[in-house]
Amino acid sequence: MSPRASARQRPATGAPAPLVTPDGRYLVVRGRLWRRADPSLPEDTRRRLVSELMAARREVGRALRAGDEAALRAARRRVNDAKIALGERGPPWWSDGAPDENRRLVASTGYARWYDALCREGACVD
Structure with a gap:
């Protein structure tokens, strides 16, 4: 998946939508990961x-x-x-053994390279 694949389109308000990690587990807000709701709900x-x-x-x-x-x-x-x-809190909703990196700075997680690539392209506007 290319780094841009997970960048979301701007909503109708014109404000930038939060970035979503390639695996869909987190939003990125001001350089920090926030766990998304369980998509199976x-x-x-x-x-x-x-x-x-x-x-x-x-x-x-x-x-x-x-x-x-x-x-x-x-x-x-x-x-x-x-x-x-x-x-969004409590045990992770995924079952592949990946660690929960909720509330951590992107730069100190496994998503750092992905995020850096987006920033180099000018896509990390937060």
Whole structure:
């Protein structure tokens, strides 16, 4: 697969879409890997979990603004639970034995050469 094969097209807004690693496991945001949701999740389940995640994130914001530590802990727990259910945290959703490199800088992972090649071509805009 060529280095450009995993670079995504810009969405209708004109903002650059995050890069996706060639194996589809991670997004690259500001040079850091973020695990993607498990692609084997049924679409309706994924939609429900994303909705739960967004609601929990809104709760985090409300709790922060209110200075409510108990509500903040509960909201952050909901965020974490939704991310685990989506496959973005917890055990990796792939089974080939590849390490989980979630939240690591691309430069210190097995994706470094791929990312460097994209950057040399001017495709790593983050």
